Amino acid sequence: MKGVAESRDRSRSVLRIGGVSGGVFDRFRSIQDLAKDPSIHAVLFGDWISEISMTFRGNERASRTPDAEQVAFEMSFISALKPAIQDIAKNKQRVAVNAGSCDPEAMAKVVQQLVKDHGTDLKVSWVTGDDVTTQFKEMLKSGEKFPSLPSDTPIDQWGVEPVCAQAYLGGVGIAEALRHGADIVICGRVADAAPVVGAAMWFHNWGREDFTELAHALMAGHLLECSSYVTGGYYTGFKKELLQSRNCTNLGFPIGEIESNGEFVITKEKTAGGIVNVSTVTAQLLYEIQGPLYYNSDVTARLDGIHVADEGPDRVRVTGVVGLPPPPTTKIGITARGGWQAEVHFFLTGLDIAEKVELVKRQTLESMGEYQKEFTTLTFNVTGSVAENPKNQASATVDLRIFAQSKNPDIMSAGSHKGVAPDTPSFAKWVIENCLQGYPGGTPAMDLRQSTGKPFFEYWVALFPQNKINHEMHTFNGMTIPVPAPTVTAMYPRQQVSYDTSSPLPLDSWGPTVRAPLGHIVHGRSGDKSSDCNLGLFVRHADEWDWLRSLLSVGKLRELLEEEDTGKKIDRFEIPSLNAVHFLLRDHLDRGANSSSSYDILGKNVCEYIRYKKVDIPKVFYDRGTI
Structure with a gap:
């Protein structure tokens, strides 16, 4: 794809991309405010869907009769887009979102009429192929087991009847839409970070085998896709760094600056509150990951050597992501x-x-x-x-x-x-x-x-072969362009590497201790992926790292979980460059957010529960002050 003719001016070698939504209920001001910023000279992107919303929209689509008028997309995107349309046109920005949910074509037609009604000629294209219900059911009949990613249980033990299946697409279709002149690209179930990957492919003319660049863009998308999570939202340092300041009520939406080699900077709106620092970026990076490998249908990113560094006020540079070929499969979510x-x-x-x-x-x-x-x-x-x-x-x-x-x-x-x-x-x-x-x-x-x-x-999460997906991009002027599956892929073990720390130090190595909650000096983040729960914990200072890694074994985590320990498998790995230990609690969340009997349906409070548990903290660290 490098060298493809593109009319856009490439004199500015940094893609400045604004994250305008982390979910269907995010603040509606985002697109309107970021569209007014001419320095965001390329793309506004947002994540409007989740596992919960996809089950509702998927059921709506599966239940719809041929003469029904209802649609299965996220109307809140329309509300956020309306006041921004003229500024988007004025500043020649592009928009790429997954708000099409289970009806991207229907949403694209609504948006086409909307931009026309606002007196602009913005061009709207859309991406399809994520609905793999037909292929899924054919494979199911032929004996495919579709084992659950969290539990490895075959789907015939699920006990319910699937109604639809949706594949997580990558960013190539989005890149093609932008290359063919789209101003707004409507997608359904693409991976959360896919709009950033696609935008970066388009802007920098990357090819499908530029894995180092793509892997960095994937992580930029991972950091940006949850909106203000990376600018101070759900940040365990909120008490001192946000609450005691005057910038906690209107956190700025994040902005990524992606360079031609893939390396990037995370920053935010200058006119709003919040913060971007190494800790907020580290916390979001640890959110919802599954292990040292981060899989995507375009690329696989290796995370255990990633490096983040402050570059200035509210600016953090991210480097050191290793890019590997994508797997031949992608994730699918099956609704019943x-x-x-x-x-x-x-x-x-x-x-x-x-x-x-x-x-x-x-x-x-x-x-x-x-x-x-x-x-x-x-x-x-x-x-x-x-x-x-x-x-x-x-x-x-x-x-x-x-x-x-x-x-x-x-x-x-x-x-x-x-x-x-x-x-x-x-x-x-x-x-x-x-x-x-x-x-x-x-x-x-x-x-x-x-x-x-x-x-x-x-909701059942499994893997699906990419070469059975009818991935297509549909242009504003009536063309349909197929997006082929990747030809260069790699097989990866179903089980990621898991280990306790090598050569742990005796916990009395740091002298006298203070019995106190772990979270007095340890930051963290947790979240859900289906019924899996991930938990990342990290310290503020490099000399605290050996203590953290020595303390937090799988056995110690089970001790801290106490009655919350389900007895199921827990994976563990380390990211020394972030002073971080990461755990994946397999099948921990009672079937996941859609059907859980727990209040903590998203696993977000697992971290806060663990941080509240008391441990023996070296006094030399505790005396530095609590988070």
Whole structure:
């Protein structure tokens, strides 16, 4: 692809790309504000979809009748784009997003009309091929097992019927759209970082085998795609670096500056708050990774030698990413209808919390009787604890959440399901009917709308051959251009390398210790990928690294997890250049965000739980001050 004719001026050798969304609920001001910045002279990109939104949109697409008018894309993108259209045209910027979700063509047509209505001639193209439902079902019939990435379980043990399958596409189709003159590129399920990879391929005329450059762009996309996560959002140093300043209420959206060799700088809007420093970049880099290899359908990035360095105020340079060929497969997300779920909450105060929970549980199960077998999930979970000597009633109160899932809509309906009589036995009635024979102080949450069942979805993540994907780019002027699968690929072990540290030092090597929460001196980040949970922990100073790596073995993590340890496999590797230890807790999140019975559906609080656990911290480190 190098040397392809391109009318765009290449006199500026740095691609300045703005990250305008990290999810469907991100702040709508982003595109409008960044579009006004003429220094972002190439691309605005955003991530509008997640595993949760893809299951909803996928079900909408699979359920749609031929004459239906509803669409399965993310309308919030339209709301964010409208006020920015004229500035995008004025500043000759490009836009690349995945907001097309399960209907990129339909969204492209809406956007085409929108830009016309705003008096511009912006050209809109779109990318398809991520819907691999037909190919998936054919392979399933022929005996393909599609083992789960988190658990290695074959899909025939899933217990639900798949309705759609969506492949994670790379950035090549986006690069082709930009090369063919598109101003706005609408995609469906591309990898989160793919718009950045595609934009960099287009801007720098990289080829598909320029793996070092592509790997750096992949990591730039990984850092930018969660919006203000890299500018201070979910940052464990927020207390001193954000909350005590005046820049915590409007964090700036991030900007990447990608050079022709792939190396890049992360910075942010100058006119907004937030911070970009080595720690915020390290935290986001550790987010949602799976091991030392970061796979993408365009390239594989090796991370264990990556280097980040401050280059100035709110500027961090990233180098040292090793590029390798992509695998011949890519990830697919498979959606199934899981059934219905509901919940009821009780508030318990003061003494005998465990006994009160036991009373509620026994009475509820007795009411359900033989109907218990109708539930695929039924949990009684307490959130919070009573303070030692509470100063107010709130600090003496905990939340008992009774959570249920069932494939039977009748018992989840509370009489609201069509055709079900109001006196039909139901989850809500079985739980609530015991209030007057219940525990001392018995008080349910009075908003009982959650007690009526709502649909939920199951999500299965597996691998899919890239050469079975009909990846295509559709231009604004009616052309359809096929995007072939990569021809240079490499096979990688399904299990990434995992190890405890080599030559750990005795933990008394640093002298006297202070018993304190790990997070007093250790930063971290955690998150979900399907039902896997990743956890990255890192220290601020290089001389603390040997202590961290020596302390945090897999065995030590299991000790800190205590009752949260599921007993499943935990992978571990190190990134010494970041003073970081990374863990992957395999299949830890109860089927993942779409169907989890936990409050922590995204795994983001696993890190905060571990950072709160007490360990023996060397006094010499503790005396430097807490985070």
